[in-house]
Amino acid sequence: MKFVDEFREPELVRRTAEEIRRLADPHRHYRLMEVCGGHTHAIYRFGLKDLLPDNIELIHGPGCPVCVLPMGRIDDGLALAMDPNVIFAAFGDMMRVPGASGSPLEHKARGMDVRIVYSPSDALKLARLNPDRHVMFFAIGFETTAPSTALTLMRAKAESIHNFSVFCNHVTIIPAIRAILDSPDMRLDAFIGPGHVSTVIGCRPYEWIVKNEHKPIVVSGFEPLDMLQSIVMLLHQLKKGEARVENQYKRVVPWEGNRAALRAMAEVFQLRPYFEWRGLGFISQSALRVRDEYAEWDAERRFEVPGVRVTDPKAAQCGEVLKGVLKPHQCKLFSRECTPEHPIGALMVSSEGSCAAYYNYEHRKTAMVNIQSSTA
Amino acid sequence: MCLAIPGKIIEISAENPDTAVVDVVSVRRKVDLGLLQDDRPQPGDWVLIHVGFAMSKISEQDAHDQMQTLRILGEAEAAMQEVEGYGLPDASDSDPN
Numbered sequence: 001m002k003f004v005d006e007f008r009e010p011e012l013v014r015r016t017a018e019e020i021r022r023l024a025d026p027h028r029h030y031r032l033m034e035v036c037g038g039h040t041h042a043i044y045r046f047g048l049k050d051l052l053p054d055n056i057e058l059i060h061g062p063g064c065p066v067c068v069l070p071m072g073r074i075d076d077g078l079a080l081a082m083d084p085n086v087i088f089a090a091f092g093d094m095m096r097v098p099g100a101s102g103s104p105l106e107h108k109a110r111g112m113d114v115r116i117v118y119s120p121s122d123a124l125k126l127a128r129l130n131p132d133r134h135v136m137f138f139a140i141g142f143e144t145t146a147p148s149t150a151l152t153l154m155r156a157k158a159e160s161i162h163n164f165s166v167f168c169n170h171v172t173i174i175p176a177i178r179a180i181l182d183s184p185d186m187r188l189d190a191f192i193g194p195g196h197v198s199t200v201i202g203c204r205p206y207e208w209i210v211k212n213e214h215k216p217i218v219v220s221g222f223e224p225l226d227m228l229q230s231i232v233m234l235l236h237q238l239k240k241g242e243a244r245v246e247n248q249y250k251r252v253v254p255w256e257g258n259r260a261a262l263r264a265m266a267e268v269f270q271l272r273p274y275f276e277w278r279g280l281g282f283i284s285q286s287a288l289r290v291r292d293e294y295a296e297w298d299a300e301r302r303f304e305v306p307g308v309r310v311t312d313p314k315a316a317q318c319g320e321v322l323k324g325v326l327k328p329h330q331c332k333l334f335s336r337e338c339t340p341e342h343p344i345g346a347l348m349v350s351s352e353g354s355c356a357a358y359y360n361y362e363h364r365k366t367a368m369v370n371i372q373s374s375t376a
Numbered sequence: 377m378c379l380a381i382p383g384k385i386i387e388i389s390a391e392n393p394d395t396a397v398v399d400v401v402s403v404r405r406k407v408d409l410g411l412l413q414d415d416r417p418q419p420g421d422w423v424l425i426h427v428g429f430a431m432s433k434i435s436e437q438d439a440h441d442q443m444q445t446l447r448i449l450g451e452a453e454a455a456m457q458e459v460e461g462y463g464l465p466d467a468s469d470s471d472p473n
Contacts, residue, residue, distance in 0.1 A: 045450060092458075118461035119427045122464050126464065199380075222445055
């Protein structure tokens, strides 16, 4: 419990943990899914599982936008940047994600012009600064990030910057949740809803989960107290057999979402008929592509995309971990062939990947305990 | 990254009301306000920033709490690296203002 003292309001955290113990029915086994990779990371970093009774199980959802991209999409993006005139720009999180012939960083070592940007607007700035080159921005992220890419494309069009394009890999969260619920190997009781996606989409889109699937969802903040309070709210609903959308993260998430952000997305993007997700297969209307009005800035229309489908290495179980069917350490490659230094899949590399979170916090803790007990 | 970075609006750009200088723990960079055009922040307001765009307005208390959350999550260093990288300070046009 030593982490608890680092938390804001440790007494309230302890009391909320006690309330969870009181509320949890000892004859029930609760399966709660946290959708967002940021929440997965928080759960491990804060050691939240130690504060919960054994009959509450937290299942990690697919809310890591890098992790859910099939390897072939990485390869497609890298193929577009093979032309020496092209600058490949992407967020830092992309740099070590493995493609079939190496990660972006490995391609950089072999001579490709690969640049880290921290904002899509900086990828556009790169284009302004390098008028003789073409800048291709590998866009990733859920609805948290898509509006920023959208605004950037609007600015590119308004300023007639033609040496710029976006390789759009934005995905949407609701179809992913739907696919998880449709999956026969998944039994879930409730959801801890994503915090920052919800600042854009609001809480209304989750209403179909409660209406159609009769499972409660509480949109949660990222502090330990936020997540514990969200679990209390879920337990109250489950106890009464209710299923409602609740917003625990009111201080940041407006129920109606961010209208300006939604307008920007609608202006620039449309839904792809279908898109392949690692682990979840093809999901209809689950990803964004650039509208015809912005075709000139769509890398998939400016360039030839190979579109080769690449399956994960046979032994890797990324898909099952992403769906929540397996915990990270249950994958046969975990901490053996697959480590943060030598990742087989994006889940071990991304800041929101569940394998990385498990490895960096839980695995080290268990290893330390094993070392201590074996030398005792 | 799922997490958002708290910052204080210092100055709205005179040439472009969609750009503002923010201060994130004393590091100052420009961010885009285009997603808050329906409820424009003013100098002194606090915002949550994600990939160089202000996403929502928050209270000063929540901003401090969020920074503390980033610290105990071990994300503060990555957050500062991101903020310091806004505007491509290593590029030829290296003036952050």
